[in-house]
Amino acid sequence: MTFDLRTTILVFSLALIILMGSLTVYSVTSIDVYYFFRFLLISIFAVLLVTLIFNQINLNRILSVGWVLFVLNIIIVLSVELFGSEIKGSKRWIDFGFLSLQPSEFMKITFALFVIQYLRFYSFQFNTFRSFFLLGVLFLSAIPIIIQPDLGTGLVYVLLGLMLLFICGMNKFYFISMAIFGILLSPIIYSFGLTAYQKSRIISWFSSDQTLSEKWNILQSEISIGSGGIFGEGFLNSKQNEFNFLPEADTDFIFSIYAEQFGFLGVLIIFILVGLFILLATIISMEQKRLTDDLSPYFLGTYFSLVIGFSFLLNILMVSGLIPVVGLPLPFFTKGGSSLLCFSIMIGLIFSSRSFLR
Amino acid sequence: MHIHQSSLSPKLKDNRYSIYRGRTRLLLALFILILAVSTGRFFYLQIIKGGELRDLREQNINDFEYIYPKRGRILSSDGVVLAEDRKIYSIAIDLEQKPSERSIEVFANIFSDKTDFESVKSKVEQSLKFRRSDIVLTKIGQEELAKFLVRGEDLIGFSIVEDYERQYDPHPSFFHVLGHMGYLNQSDIDHFSPKIDGYNPKLWRKVGKSGIERVYENELQGKHGTKFFQRNARGDRRVITDQEPFSEGNEIRLSIDYSAQKLAYELMQNNKGSIVVIDLKDFSIPVAVSTPSISANDLRGISTAQYQELLNDPSRPLFNRAFMGLYPPGSSIKPLFATFALSNAYTTWEETIFDDGFFRFEEEQRVFNAWKEGGHGYTDLSKALIESSNPFFMNLSVKYEKSKFVELLESSSFGSKLCEDCYPHQYSPLINDSWKRKNFGKDLFKGDFINLGIGQGYMLTTPLHLSLIAGILASKGQYKLPYLAKSNSLEFSINVDIGEADWVKLNQALIDVVYSSNGTGYRINAGNLNLAGKSGTAQVVDISSREEYDEVRENINLRDHAIFIGYAPFDDPRYSIAVIVENGESGGRVAGPIARDVLKELLDDI
Numbered sequence: 018m019t020f021d022l023r024t025t026i027l028v029f030s031l032a033l034i035i036l037m038g039s040l041t042v043y044s045v046t047s048i049d050v051y052y053f054f055r056f057l058l059i060s061i062f063a064v065l066l067v068t069l070i071f072n073q074i075n076l077n078r079i080l081s082v083g084w085v086l087f088v089l090n091i092i093i094v095l096s097v098e099l100f101g102s103e104i105k106g107s108k109r110w111i112d113f114g115f116l117s118l119q120p121s122e123f124m125k126i127t128f129a130l131f132v133i134q135y136l137r138f139y140s141f142q143f144n145t146f147r148s149f150f151l152l153g154v155l156f157l158s159a160i161p162i163i164i165q166p167d168l169g170t171g172l173v174y175v176l177l178g179l180m181l182l183f184i185c186g187m188n189k190f191y192f193i194s195m196a197i198f199g200i201l202l203s204p205i206i207y208s209f210g211l212t213a214y215q216k217s218r219i220i221s222w223f224s225s226d227q228t229l230s231e232k233w234n235i236l237q238s239e240i241s242i243g244s245g246g247i248f249g250e251g252f253l254n255s256k257q258n259e260f261n262f263l264p265e266a267d268t269d270f271i272f273s274i275y276a277e278q279f280g281f282l283g284v285l286i287i288f289i290l291v292g293l294f295i296l297l298a299t300i301i302s303m304e305q306k307r308l309t310d311d312l313s314p315y316f317l318g319t320y321f322s323l324v325i326g327f328s329f330l331l332n333i334l335m336v337s338g339l340i341p342v343v344g345l346p347l348p349f350f351t352k353g354g355s356s357l358l359c360f361s362i363m364i365g366l367i368f369s370s371r372s373f374l375r
Numbered sequence: 376m377h378i379h380q381s382s383l384s385p386k387l388k389d390n391r392y393s394i395y396r397g398r399t400r401l402l403l404a405l406f407i408l409i410l411a412v413s414t415g416r417f418f419y420l421q422i423i424k425g426g427e428l429r430d431l432r433e434q435n436i437n438d439f440e441y442i443y444p445k446r447g448r449i450l451s452s453d454g455v456v457l458a459e460d461r462k463i464y465s466i467a468i469d470l471e472q473k474p475s476e477r478s479i480e481v482f483a484n485i486f487s488d489k490t491d492f493e494s495v496k497s498k499v500e501q502s503l504k505f506r507r508s509d510i511v512l513t514k515i516g517q518e519e520l521a522k523f524l525v526r527g528e529d530l531i532g533f534s535i536v537e538d539y540e541r542q543y544d545p546h547p548s549f550f551h552v553l554g555h556m557g558y559l560n561q562s563d564i565d566h567f568s569p570k571i572d573g574y575n576p577k578l579w580r581k582v583g584k585s586g587i588e589r590v591y592e593n594e595l596q597g598k599h600g601t602k603f604f605q606r607n608a609r610g611d612r613r614v615i616t617d618q619e620p621f622s623e624g625n626e627i628r629l630s631i632d633y634s635a636q637k638l639a640y641e642l643m644q645n646n647k648g649s650i651v652v653i654d655l656k657d658f659s660i661p662v663a664v665s666t667p668s669i670s671a672n673d674l675r676g677i678s679t680a681q682y683q684e685l686l687n688d689p690s691r692p693l694f695n696r697a698f699m700g701l702y703p704p705g706s707s708i709k710p711l712f713a714t715f716a717l718s719n720a721y722t723t724w725e726e727t728i729f730d731d732g733f734f735r736f737e738e739e740q741r742v743f744n745a746w747k748e749g750g751h752g753y754t755d756l757s758k759a760l761i762e763s764s765n766p767f768f769m770n771l772s773v774k775y776e777k778s779k780f781v782e783l784l785e786s787s788s789f790g791s792k793l794c795e796d797c798y799p800h801q802y803s804p805l806i807n808d809s810w811k812r813k814n815f816g817k818d819l820f821k822g823d824f825i826n827l828g829i830g831q832g833y834m835l836t837t838p839l840h841l842s843l844i845a846g847i848l849a850s851k852g853q854y855k856l857p858y859l860a861k862s863n864s865l866e867f868s869i870n871v872d873i874g875e876a877d878w879v880k881l882n883q884a885l886i887d888v889v890y891s892s893n894g895t896g897y898r899i900n901a902g903n904l905n906l907a908g909k910s911g912t913a914q915v916v917d918i919s920s921r922e923e924y925d926e927v928r929e930n931i932n933l934r935d936h937a938i939f940i941g942y943a944p945f946d947d948p949r950y951s952i953a954v955i956v957e958n959g960e961s962g963g964r965v966a967g968p969i970a971r972d973v974l975k976e977l978l979d980d981i
Contacts, residue, residue: 141391180402183398183402184395184398184399184402185395186391186394186395186398236431237435239420239424239428240428240429240431240432240435241432242417242420242421242428243420243421243424243425243427243428243429243431243432244425244428244429244432245421245425246421246422246425246426246429247421247422247425256432256436257432257435259607260435260436260605260606260607260608260612261607261608261609261612262432262435262436262607262608276417276421280421281417281418281421281422284414284417284421285414288410288413288414288417291410292407292410295403295406296403296407299399299403300403303395303396303399312391312392312395315392315395316395319395319399323399323402323403323406326406327406327409330406330409330410330413333413334409334413334416337413337416337417337420338416339412339413339416
């Protein structure tokens, strides 16, 4: 890696995001300072380690086992359903004692490796069969996630998978027709395809009845955010957290606690950092250092940058009440092994694909 | 380095690359757009709606609860505390530090005589389940409190709660006057809402149900304090931020004389009945007794079964005879009617009739028996009062004009409120045409007056009213409404127009009832008490022949009620009294001596 100005800014903004994320996790749990350092170090190490590992391993090697990783991942997701621990009515975690992982999170990565491996064989030329095949694999592989049940992760997985196919150049006719079908079929999917719990989440988002518990979560989240005002309540001063009014304050809704502590200015800083990071990462990935026939490094770098960017946005939209509550982690904020590991791998792949291009 | 080098033309490669670039830019634009929307959303939430949401947060966190005030004391006229709130200690479950198995065990051991491990444990579980700080043990004694405090460290999860409990003077004579407290219900809300300004029923657990406790609820209840605190979402953690103390309820001082009230109750022994004394200086009530009674403390924490038992007790200990009991006044009403007869010239002090023990009502061809066999012989008004001649008053009563009679009753507070702060109290019915029509479908006719004129038939009065009638006679027709704590000071007078000489003669006749050897109250042996009065017997059942009467006497519950009304001292009356002994038979012999002893106690105090 060469450290030109853009890379410096890129790394710097990532470092700041990780720092702010660790501080916020610490402020939510506020067990002790040791906890903060632990989380910070784990985050930094995860990113560095994974980046270094992926730097060492040739991207071609990884890509050559893409489908193996993907199939393995699906098998693990399915076995979690049989042997995993149940949290809040859905089985999606494997408990390693020190770390509990949600294998479905990794499918965003393994699916991408599989797609790139597959397309590269055909020089990224789509035809009808390949398009239908990849779409079929995408939708079928989403089923194990959705039946966990984890509609949120499954839905995001499908959307991000579609984004990958879009980046890779699949005919836009497919996207347009899927959009139309999706809109037309949504009432039927809602009636027959969703569990009562999933329906309640959707209903609550459209309902104005503040007593519904889902709506209550959103209200409490908005209260946290709004209470921050311009300058925020100050570090460790989140009352919504102190008095336990915000559920899932250390995971899905952690950004609301951040917003209460650091106010609109703090939010702007994170938005700018994330915006800078995603823009630079994508632009750098997109850049033609040397025109090669193999476009996989471009696709991978861009895809993972945008995955991080849109994951961030989806969480932000959720906590601020613009989309229904779906359990989506906030990159480098949410306290959770799998999302940290997952996003670290993505960062690693972004950097390694970039160095691959040089 | 690149294994899969395909052999595409550079043009096609460029084309794929430019599609990729275009689409990536599109996605980047979408990203920036959503980021901008998010920024707008946060601007809206944090800057435009920030204050509003912040207020909601404060509402979330800041809560308060009321601190129950200490209820005001109730004192007797001589300053003895009859009712007061005393601090009691209870042990509650502390939600912040949940009780451990070990502390439950220690707790159950300390209070092994009151509870056991299993019941404490189930209470703890219930409490934690519903997130309430439930009471485990209530009203613990000083010794138990000390034991608890000593073992404090082993009892984490339990905490002491202070509260107040109403404590009454245990003597049963005070129950009916003081009344009792009970849990608020809808009828209480309906009762107090129009009476108390800004009444908020949600604030009160218990309210006065009867007696002074009910009448002076507003004064006694006091004002709540407030405890402000911050709480978490589950409500199991609280940080007190501010506290406003309660203000204690006002003290109510009654006109009840502590020792006379107790003595009066004791004098009734096991009899059912009532004693009411009125202080004629201001028409306050120093004695109001109803027997039998219970200790006011006994109604606290009573079970429904026990309460039912009290309600079903045939001697009716919960019934306040003094204010609620309606009795035929019998001969005790005669002096009042004497003033009426004189005022309307139905008779004079000089008129004499021959009383042979019967009264013959020509119009209906009916014969009425009098109580004394053979009658009283030649009888004038004085003798009719002293010896209590029924034929004399029956003879008068057939002359009564209906409208004037009703006016007399009305002016003597029949059919109207007698006392502002006696609760509950019964009005003595105003006997007029509409009353009779309502109850019997007919107007009053002449024959009715024969019974009414001797205080029988439809005539009914409460002991309170009889005492007031004695007071009216003592103060020559002028009176105020009696009261227990606060007078309304309105002046009344009965609708009779007789001169000072008539009042003197009436007074003398009532003195002779007690002091003359042929007086019905001679057996009272009133001595130097200077008692004037009139005895009466109220028939419980209607008897037409003497043989029947002896039969009836066999059954205690059918025996006549003994009545005595009077006042003392007769030269400058201070107290009026009414004594009713149910099934006591003789007003002079049974009720009179009780009146004497009660008045003696009151007058000796002065």
